[in-house]
Every structure is written in structure tokens, then in C-alpha cells.
Amino acid sequence: MVRVRTGLEELAAAPRPASHGRAGLITNPTGVLPDLTPSATALLSAGVRLTTLFSPEHGLRGTAQAGAGESDTTDPVTGLPVVDTYRRSPDELAELVVSAGVDVLVFDVSDIGTRFYTYIWTMYDLMAAAARLGLRFVVLDRPNPIGGVAAEGPLLDPAAASFLGRAPIPVRHGLTPGELALFVNRTIDADLHVIPLSGWRREWHFDETGLPWVMPSANMPTLDTALVYPGTGLFEGTNVSEGRGTTRPFELVGAPYVDGRLAAALNDLGLAGVRFRDTWFTPTFGKHAGLQVRGVQAHVGDRLAFRPVLAGVSMLHCLRALYPGDFACDPFLDLLWGSDSLRLRLDAGDDPRGLCAPVSWFDQVELLYG
Numbered sequence: 001m002v003r004v005r006t007g008l009e010e011l012a013a014a015p016r017p018a019s020h021g022r023a024g025l026i027t028n029p030t031g032v033l034p035d036l037t038p039s040a041t042a043l044l045s046a047g048v049r050l051t052t053l054f055s056p057e058h059g060l061r062g063t064a065q066a067g068a069g070e071s072d073t074t075d076p077v078t079g080l081p082v083v084d085t086y087r088r089s090p091d092e093l094a095e096l097v098v099s100a101g102v103d104v105l106v107f108d109v110s111d112i113g114t115r116f117y118t119y120i121w122t123m124y125d126l127m128a129a130a131a132r133l134g135l136r137f138v139v140l141d142r143p144n145p146i147g148g149v150a151a152e153g154p155l156l157d158p159a160a161a162s163f164l165g166r167a168p169i170p171v172r173h174g175l176t177p178g179e180l181a182l183f184v185n186r187t188i189d190a191d192l193h194v195i196p197l198s199g200w201r202r203e204w205h206f207d208e209t210g211l212p213w214v215m216p217s218a219n220m221p222t223l224d225t226a227l228v229y230p231g232t233g234l235f236e237g238t239n240v241s242e243g244r245g246t247t248r249p250f251e252l253v254g255a256p257y258v259d260g261r262l263a264a265a266l267n268d269l270g271l272a273g274v275r276f277r278d279t280w281f282t283p284t285f286g287k288h289a290g291l292q293v294r295g296v297q298a299h300v301g302d303r304l305a306f307r308p309v310l311a312g313v314s315m316l317h318c319l320r321a322l323y324p325g326d327f328a329c330d331p332f333l334d335l336l337w338g339s340d341s342l343r344l345r346l347d348a349g350d351d352p353r354g355l356c357a358p359v360s361w362f363d364q365v366e367l368l369y370g
Helices: 007-013 039-045 090-100 119-133 177-188 223-237 261-268 308-322 332-337 341-348
Strands: 023-027 050-055 081-084 104-108 136-140 191-195 252-255 274-281 293-300
Touching: 007 039, 007 104, 007 136, 007 191, 023 039, 023 119, 039 050, 050 090, 081 090, 090 119, 104 119, 119 136, 119 177, 119 191, 136 177, 177 191, 223 293, 223 308, 223 332, 252 274, 261 274, 261 293, 261 308, 308 341, 332 341
Parallel strands: 023 050, 023 104, 050 081, 104 136, 136 191
Antiparallel strands: 252 293, 274 293
8 A cells, every 4th residue: 555654754864844943843643653653752853843733623632622721741751841831812822932931832633624623723723833933834744544535614714703703714624734824824813834744545534544543532432433523522512412422422312202204204305325323322421421312324425425414414404303392503613614504493493405506616725735
């Protein structure tokens, strides 16, 4: 198998863009070489003057659940101080970077191709801090694990901007971290350097890259999870369990009021590339923890044909139609979707699937890989 080379590999072999001065590394468990050497160790061995590690949501070690980081600490492997950046304001981030005394920030974290996954917004916020302080910002590019040939969902409405979306990109954006950095830098204007991948093809999913899969977060255990997440992640803005507290988060969705009609209704839609299995599960934490709930598991058969955002919105539509007195969504859905349009249609009992029309997007961005 031909193996993709990551930006980390390229920088570790020739660390010039990050070798002038003291460097801070933004990373987590996904920042590894193909032999699983952590990026901090690799860059130190290459002579990069790393002095500080910065961690995103879930922490440097990935132990924190959603909505949390790890406390500031010292990395037991390198002995470097670790600074938690999660939920920090722009002023606080700038102060943290100044306190670290670094001359360059290096970003090496895997994204999963979904706007409301927060790692890209940690990149955005620290790019803005670097621009404010006149520091270089280096992105070590990594593949988009769910491929780079499709985009879905509307562009973010600026009125719904949050840490789940800072810039007008689709729900499923189809870009690598480096490509996203180039796009958002049009407004940030940082001294940005992207160390590109070599050998990556946009139609490839992660298991075609030859690289090891490392869990990006506690509830993103497999590539199967990442494939459905752009759609089923929307369930975090509802009273339906998105499968947290099970071994198949985001593939399983369910609630105490669901019955066998849901799987049948979804399969009757004939959505491309996916079938839905009627199932029961008991979440150990999160929504409906300790209760046996009924729902569906999404089984993706054709990854190139599958449209995860359309599938997720279709699931929401069927739940609203079948269980109008029980199903409910809340304003958090607006932040996930990027506007209030989906919630308002669901609350009105209207069919929201028209919101999933293909989005024109790739002509607006600088593509590094074909």
C-alpha cells in the first residue's frame, strides 16, 4: 500500500519553518508519526526548540469527555509544561502564549471533517493570537479522514458563530486542517506556513492512507464513527441519545419513546449508501443513562454515495413525524447546524431535508491536493 506522509513527517525530516526560536506545539493523541511516536518527541529529536505544549478540548492525553479539557500539567514524556487552551477567551489565549515565551506555534491535530468538531476552532483561535502577537503559525497537515470530495450542509450563518463554528464553512467541509487554515487566514492574516501532505488523494478515506488510526477523542473510536458524525452529531441538540455511553457513539441513536417504526421509516427513504437497523441499547452516561432505549444503528455500505448530513436530518425529520409529542430539539441545535433554520422547520413540523441541497464550496477555497 502507498502510504501518505503527514506534515509532521515532513517537518521532522526538515524542521526549518519551526526551527527559528522557541516553539509551542498544539497537539493531542492524534499527533503521532506512523510508528506512533508522539509529535513532541519527534520534533525534539529533530532539533526543534519546543518549550511548551498546548492542548485542545479533551486534553493532551485525550482523557476528558466532551465539553472539558485537562488541567495544566507537565508532560511526563518530555517534561514540557502543558497549557490547556479549551474555553479560553482571545485575551486569555494571547496571555498564555506570551507567558510561554514562544516565537512560533505549531499545530498537529487530526480533524474529522465536521464543522462543529472543535479542534479546527482551537487552530483558528490560536492563529488569531499568533497574528495579534506577530508570531509565525505552522500547520502540520493531516488527511481529512472522511474524504475530501464532498461538502454538505449550509454555510455557517455569522449570527450563529461560536466555538462550534467561527467561519462560514459547511457542516461537512471536505478540507484538511491546512486547507482550512488557508481559508480562515484570509481574515486572520497570520504569518501562516502549511507543511502539506504528500501522496494523499481527495477521494481517500482514512483507512486508505496507510496511517494508524488514533482516537481523536473519547467518543470518536473508529472511522465508522467519523463517517456518520456530520449527521448524527446534530442529535446533541435534541432529547435523543446520540449513543454516548455505548461502544458505538453516533452510530446508535435512540430514546425511550422510540419503537420499531423508526428503522422502517428510514429504510423506506432509500438513502444512498446506508441502512438502518432496529436496535436497543442502554447508555452508561449522557442522555437516558441507565435506561434501555430503542432506536437505530446506521450501517454505511457505500462510503462514496453516503451523505451523512442528509442522513442525520432525515433521522430528525422521521423522529419529529413519528413522535411529535415526545421528540424535542433545543437552541444548541442552532450552533451545531450554523443557523436556526433546521430547528425552526422541525418545530413547525415541516420537512427540513431541502436544507441539505449540495453546497457550492470547493470553488471558494485553495485546494492543496488536486
